[in-house]
Amino acid sequence: MIVAAVDAQTVVDAVGLGAVYALMAVGIGLVFGVLRLVNFAYGQLIMVGAYTLAYTSDWPVAASVLACFATVIVLSAVMERTVFRPLRTQSPAVMLVTTFAIAFLLQNVALVLDIRDDTIGEPAVSVASLNQAVTIGGVDVRKVTILAIAVAAGTLALLALLLAKTTIGLQMRAAAADFRTARLLGVKADRVIGVAVLLSGVLAATVAVILTIQLPLVTPDFALKETIVVLVGVVVGGIDRLWTATLGGFAIGFATGMINGALPTDKTVFLPSAVFALVILVLLLRPGGLFARSRAAVVERV
Amino acid sequence: MRRPVDTALALLGPAALVVAVGIGSTFVSRSNEIHFLNALVSVAIVVAIYVFVGSSGVLSFGQISFVAVGAFAAGVLTVPLESKTAVLPDLFPLLRDHTIGNAASLALAAAVGGVFAFLVGLPLMRLSGLAAGIATFAVLEITHNLLREWTKIGPGATTLSLVPETTGPLQATVGALLVIAAAFVFQRSPFGRKVRATREDPAAAQAVGVSVHRQRLWAFTLSGALCGFAGGLLVHMLGSITTEQVYLELTFLTLAMLVVGGLTSLWGAVVGALAVSGLDSVLGNAEDGIGVGVRLDLPEGSRLVILGALMALMLILRPSGITGGRELRLPRRRTA
Numbered sequence: 001m002i003v004a005a006v007d008a009q010t011v012v013d014a015v016g017l018g019a020v021y022a023l024m025a026v027g028i029g030l031v032f033g034v035l036r037l038v039n040f041a042y043g044q045l046i047m048v049g050a051y052t053l054a055y056t057s058d059w060p061v062a063a064s065v066l067a068c069f070a071t072v073i074v075l076s077a078v079m080e081r082t083v084f085r086p087l088r089t090q091s092p093a094v095m096l097v098t099t100f101a102i103a104f105l106l107q108n109v110a111l112v113l114d115i116r117d118d119t120i121g122e123p124a125v126s127v128a129s130l131n132q133a134v135t136i137g138g139v140d141v142r143k144v145t146i147l148a149i150a151v152a153a154g155t156l157a158l159l160a161l162l163l164a165k166t167t168i169g170l171q172m173r174a175a176a177a178d179f180r181t182a183r184l185l186g187v188k189a190d191r192v193i194g195v196a197v198l199l200s201g202v203l204a205a206t207v208a209v210i211l212t213i214q215l216p217l218v219t220p221d222f223a224l225k226e227t228i229v230v231l232v233g234v235v236v237g238g239i240d241r242l243w244t245a246t247l248g249g250f251a252i253g254f255a256t257g258m259i260n261g262a263l264p265t266d267k268t269v270f271l272p273s274a275v276f277a278l279v280i281l282v283l284l285l286r287p288g289g290l291f292a293r294s295r296a297a298v299v300e301r302v
Numbered sequence: 303m304r305r306p307v308d309t310a311l312a313l314l315g316p317a318a319l320v321v322a323v324g325i326g327s328t329f330v331s332r333s334n335e336i337h338f339l340n341a342l343v344s345v346a347i348v349v350a351i352y353v354f355v356g357s358s359g360v361l362s363f364g365q366i367s368f369v370a371v372g373a374f375a376a377g378v379l380t381v382p383l384e385s386k387t388a389v390l391p392d393l394f395p396l397l398r399d400h401t402i403g404n405a406a407s408l409a410l411a412a413a414v415g416g417v418f419a420f421l422v423g424l425p426l427m428r429l430s431g432l433a434a435g436i437a438t439f440a441v442l443e444i445t446h447n448l449l450r451e452w453t454k455i456g457p458g459a460t461t462l463s464l465v466p467e468t469t470g471p472l473q474a475t476v477g478a479l480l481v482i483a484a485a486f487v488f489q490r491s492p493f494g495r496k497v498r499a500t501r502e503d504p505a506a507a508q509a510v511g512v513s514v515h516r517q518r519l520w521a522f523t524l525s526g527a528l529c530g531f532a533g534g535l536l537v538h539m540l541g542s543i544t545t546e547q548v549y550l551e552l553t554f555l556t557l558a559m560l561v562v563g564g565l566t567s568l569w570g571a572v573v574g575a576l577a578v579s580g581l582d583s584v585l586g587n588a589e590d591g592i593g594v595g596v597r598l599d600l601p602e603g604s605r606l607v608i609l610g611a612l613m614a615l616m617l618i619l620r621p622s623g624i625t626g627g628r629e630l631r632l633p634r635r636r637t638a
Binding site for chain 1: 355359361425426428429431432433435436437439440441443444446447448451554557558561565603604606607609610611613614617618619621
């Protein structure tokens with residue numbers, strides 16, 4: 001009975017982690033779809049959102065969360081105008097390295113602003129009550145895990161509706177499939193990119209709120225490790241299509257959660273090696289992505 | 303007509319810069335010497351990365367893993383025998399009971415880096431694009447994880463110290479020159495030309511009988527050997543090292559140096575490494591309130607903010623890098 005309870009516990013936590021990673025994967029995948037740009041600085045958007053929550057801890061919770069959304073959305077719009085737009089025609093390597101530089105910059109700005117009395121890290125207390133556990137059928141579930149799963153499911157459903165049923169959604173899908181042809185057919189590039197970046201900002205703010213509830217101590221490297229893992233998951237899943245990218249993000253979160261819960265602590269030190277060896281294996285067998293339709297990457301025919 | 307001159311300049315330009323920095327390091331105070339040595343070792347690492355990333359056009363986040371194995375191989379085997387059993391008791395007997403000299407350790411670092419890169423590249427060089435980037439990143443993660451946790455091959459999560467500090471001005475300069483010379487010979491050779499052909503157009507290269515996989519593998523292996531060698535230089539400069547020093551931050555910084563200088567030329571790799579590490583040193587001194595020429599007083603931590611901002615600005619305004627990805631050559635008269 002205890003074994004069964006532990007297993008259910010692990011599964012619930014793993015699904016919760018997978019849900020958060022899936023949200024981040026959508027945020028990264030949306031921007032990649034229209035810009036062919038892997039935004040490494042996505043984690044720093046989340047970090048800035050978390051700092052906003054921390055600095056507005058004494059505000060009412062709703063106002064604090066609103067401030068978080070406003071800051072992150074404004075920052076992602078600024079990032080699009082000042083960084084992504086001038087780089088649109090550049091090679092993927094240059095775009096990726098530039099977003100490294102932006103990530104590095106934002107992280108160090110946070111570090112400079114956050115050094116007070118030689119302590120680094122800002123606790124966000126106002127939302128911490130959601131971190132308590134409730135017991136459902138013998139399984140301890142933190143309220144935030146339920147929140148994460150519900151928010152992820154709701155957001156993904158809304159996004160699917162938006163992409164499937166609205167004009168802008170259709171235009172975004174067209175742009176992701178073939179940007180030049182879409183433009184020739186009258187899709188406005190700036191509008192499509194703007195909406196994709198806006199949605200990706202909303203998702204970053206959502207993730208910021210959930211992660212800050214789970215880990216209330218906000219530091220400059222907040223969400224950095226998560227972003228790296230999600231980026232790996234997105235490519236392993238298949239970055240060319242939004243849904244395979246999202247599944248990849250969910251899969252790597254779920255797998256990490258399951259293995260983490262299943263392994264005894266003294267054996268987990270080599271866990272990264274095992275996970276990344278698996279990543280290499282998947283990439284070798286299915287370079288186009290684990291969930292992608294075609295088995296191998298398409299070879300150019302001249 | 304100018305071609306022989308330009309060929310000579312492509313080698314002599316980078317070499318002259320490196321020699322100038324090496325000579326410069328002997329004129330400054332002991333505390334500033336480290337900045338010059340650091341710049342030279344950065345040149346070695348960035349040029350080693352350029353040999354693969356610049357020539358093949360495949361973005362690799364894994365080259366620092368070869369720097370790491372080179373650094374730890376050279377480091378562990380040069381710690382004096384009398385202290386090694388006490389500091390690193392868990393090592394394999396082969397590593398624990400032997401100590402080699404400085405030059406031998408650098409050769410070993412290159413060999414270990416090259417063999418490791420060849421073995422990793424054998425399956426991985428079939429990938430390209432983002433899949434290659436993520437797979438090489440996975441190599442970095444695995445290397446870091448094993449070096450950090452496996453105490454039979456190294457110090458684990460603790461600091462490896464007592465490594466002889468043999469990388470002075472002479473060794474740093476000669477080391478950087480050796481890496482530049484190797485990169486130059488490679489890019490002039492048929493191997494270099496073929497791998498550049500696969501960068502420009504993989505389909506066309508294949509059509510004329512160039513094996514993309516094999517050419518990338520050669521470049522990857524040579525780059526791994528040079529990275530290992532540069533890792534050896536690094537550990538002998540620092541005297542003590544942890545696995546964190548040859549991990550994410552160094553990966554991002556060296557890739558940024560390469561892109562800032564200009565991804566597709568040897569000249570760009572050298573200029574980028576020297577420009578970024580030079581700027582870093584000047585800002586670091588300014589932060590400590592020590593003026594180099596101009597006296598600046600910067601608040602603590604602002605060094606990295608300014609460095610990040612300048613790198614981002616540079617990449618946005620001039621994405622092809624300082625050199626535009628071209629080799630150094632004489633200015634041409636316009637013939638209209």
